[in-house]
Amino acid sequence: MGVTNNFAGSSGITLNTFLMRVSQTNGEILWVDYLGEASSEVVYKPKLRKYSNGDISVAFIVKGAEQPGTINAKSGIGAASALFVGRIRENGTRVWFTYLDSASIGEFVVSAMDTSNRLHVFVENYGGTPANSPFVDGPAISNTSLDPGSDSDMIHLVVNENGSMISQRYFTSAGGDFIFGAEANASGLFVTGTTSQGANGTIHPNSIYQMPFVMKLNETDGTTIWYSYLGTNAELNYGASRFFVKDNFIYMIGSGRFTYGSPAEPIVATDGAEKHYIFTKLNTSGNIIWNSFLGSATDSVMDTTESEPILLSNSQLLVRMQTNPSNGLFNSIPDFTTGTGSGPYTMADVFVNPLSGTFNRFHYSSNLTLPAMEQTEVMREVCSGKMVRLNYTRYTTTPPIEATQLSIENVSVP
Numbered sequence: 001m002g003v004t005n006n007f008a009g010s011s012g013i014t015l016n017t018f019l020m021r022v023s024q025t026n027g028e029i030l031w032v033d034y035l036g037e038a039s040s041e042v043v044y045k046p047k048l049r050k051y052s053n054g055d056i057s058v059a060f061i062v063k064g065a066e067q068p069g070t071i072n073a074k075s076g077i078g079a080a081s082a083l084f085v086g087r088i089r090e091n092g093t094r095v096w097f098t099y100l101d102s103a104s105i106g107e108f109v110v111s112a113m114d115t116s117n118r119l120h121v122f123v124e125n126y127g128g129t130p131a132n133s134p135f136v137d138g139p140a141i142s143n144t145s146l147d148p149g150s151d152s153d154m155i156h157l158v159v160n161e162n163g164s165m166i167s168q169r170y171f172t173s174a175g176g177d178f179i180f181g182a183e184a185n186a187s188g189l190f191v192t193g194t195t196s197q198g199a200n201g202t203i204h205p206n207s208i209y210q211m212p213f214v215m216k217l218n219e220t221d222g223t224t225i226w227y228s229y230l231g232t233n234a235e236l237n238y239g240a241s242r243f244f245v246k247d248n249f250i251y252m253i254g255s256g257r258f259t260y261g262s263p264a265e266p267i268v269a270t271d272g273a274e275k276h277y278i279f280t281k282l283n284t285s286g287n288i289i290w291n292s293f294l295g296s297a298t299d300s301v302m303d304t305t306e307s308e309p310i311l312l313s314n315s316q317l318l319v320r321m322q323t324n325p326s327n328g329l330f331n332s333i334p335d336f337t338t339g340t341g342s343g344p345y346t347m348a349d350v351f352v353n354p355l356s357g358t359f360n361r362f363h364y365s366s367n368l369t370l371p372a373m374e375q376t377e378v379m380r381e382v383c384s385g386k387m388v389r390l391n392y393t394r395y396t397t398t399p400p401i402e403a404t405q406l407s408i409e410n411v412s413v414p
Contacts, residue, residue, distance in 0.1 A: 002034040003092035005067050009037055017060050021092065024382055027408055031092040036084060037064030042107045049113035051161060055095060056088045059111045059121045062099070071098040071163045072137050083109065083123055083135070085159050096163040104133040106152055112182035114189055114219050117161040122171065122179040122191065125153045138165030142221070143172070151176040154193075156222045169222040173197035176210065183245040187284040189219045192243045192252055200224040206233035212241055212254050214282055226286040232258045237275065239303040246311050249289075250282040251354070253309055253319060255301055261291040264357030268297050268331040275300035277321070279352060290357035294350065297331045299324030307376045312413065313384045316360060317352040320376045320389070322367065332359060339364035339414065345373055349414040363414040371395050385413050
């Protein structure tokens with residue numbers, strides 16, 4: 001049973017999106033609200049954001065029947081036709097929710113809340129038939145797609161605190177464009193992703209392959225203030241990235257097969273041989289402060305099995321991830337190692353010195369006995385030395401984990 005809406009469809013068949021609040025002391029479920037039928041499960045799920053008064057914002061891609069009481073009803077164009085955007089109080093009741101419709105919505109969506117309580121949503125907008133259709137609910141889109149009709153753009157939507165769309169703008173190039181993260185604070189609005197051409201009018205260093213980027217966008221009109229492409233023009237297989245913004249610094253984690261920049265921790269295999277995690281710190285002017293590389297000399301790391309990075313109260317950067325299926329340990333060198341992890345897909349808590357980029361400590365622990373496999377998606381430090389982790393568990397031998405059971409655990413910092 002949900003606070004506002006209940007489970008829609010048939011249990012075990014219909015995929016629903018839910019919002020749930022649990023007690024930070026004992027994990028008890030305080031309330032659940034069902035938000036409607038989801039389009040698909042993807043690795044990069046939308047983050048929750050907060051308004052200045054504590055209300056929660058949520059944005060996700062939805063299909064199926066609309067829920068009653070909306071500001072703007074679904075138009076019914078296309079199976080995965082709508083973006084759900086809502087504002088929900090901390091007790092689970094809804095302030096408002098609305099549907100925004102396009103016939104060309106893909107599967108990826110991320111959001112950021114700026115200091116003026118404007119919600120910035122970046123949603124995949126794909127080519128095909130129809131190709132790169134803008135949203136029909138609100139102002140006309142402010143620029144033209146550069147996509148020839150066969151690749152993905154992103155659309156940057158801005159929604160005010162009352163649920164009305166302020167503007168929409170293509171994040172576009174002549175190639176495929178993907179945004180994996182968006183963050184905003186007093187320093188501005190930042191996005192990260194990959195593109196194979198010059199997105200938003202930028203100069204791409206290699207017009208054949210996808211390359212990762214970090215960009216700062218104007219919060220009012222979505223234009224690019226600065227951009228930074230990362231990597232080399234020889235890379236064939238960059239992975240998706242995660243990042244967060246803390247004060248005046250940006251921390252980004254992706255993966256690739258080549259060293260670039262001046263590594264604080266060098267790559268441990270021949271360039272181009274094995275995929276490694278890549279840690280990058282930038283300032284909010286786009287200047288790279290350090291790059292650091294984490295991996296194995298004999299096995300590639302796995303895409304999207306790492307958690308969101310967090311900065312602990314003791315000023316260490318922490319990321320939790322699965323290691324590779326063979327060795328179970330990284331060849332990169334920390335100051336010291338703790339734990340007794342063994343076997344395939346060992347869990348590694350990696351502590352990074354945020355000033356220098358060097359690795360302070362690796363803590364290893366064994367994963368669940370296969371075929372069960374667990375990975376941590378989100379961590380939060382609730383007080384000094386204590387954290388809460390949201391884990392996904394899948395009963396399979398093949399990562400990444402998508403169809404899952406969930407667990408929430410309160411643990412000491414490893």
